[in-house]
Amino acid sequence: MPKITGMKVKLYVMQAATGKVLAGQKNATLNRSADSIDATSKDTEGFWKESMQGFKEWSIDADGAFVADDAAYGVLEDAYLNSENVDVYLEFPSGAKYEGNCAITDFSLDAPFDDLVTYKLSLQGNGALAVTAGE
Structure with missing residues (x-):
């Protein structure tokens, strides 16, 4: 199975049905989690708790170098x-x-006084996260 580096994973922001890559992006983290529902009952065997997955949520955290005229950053700023x-x-x-x-x-x-201007971005998912397979 081929391994990939994070530098090849890009964050896009949609603008008028077109994805615009977020310029200067360095890091991105896709967070996914689910609530745990206790499904233990009187007929549970061996005194082991049983759990099932409840509501799910997702978010993205990203950071990078600020690029003043970046279209994707402009969409984020306006939003x-x-x-x-x-x-x-x-x-x-x-x-x-x-x-x-x-x-x-x-x-x-x-x-900072002596370094690049950078941004940090946190996006909280609203509804389902769609996953589409590549080629």
Whole structure:
């Protein structure tokens, strides 16, 4: 099974039905979790708890170097300022995509005296995360 590096995974922001890659992006983390529902009952064997998966949620955390004229960053900026959700996807070299609608919950800029201006971004999934297989 081929291994890939994270530098080949890109975060895209949708604008007018077209995905725009987020320029300067360095890191991205896709977080997925589910609630645990206790399904233990009187007929559970051996005094072992039983669990089942409940509601799921997802989010994306990303950071990178700020690029002033980046179209994708502009879409995020407008959406954040107007309290709107955005459609995004993470794309892998194989073409596999993780995509969905998100609320922007953190959007920070860091401007150190002697280094690049950078951003941090947290996107909280709104509804289902769609997964499409690559080629």
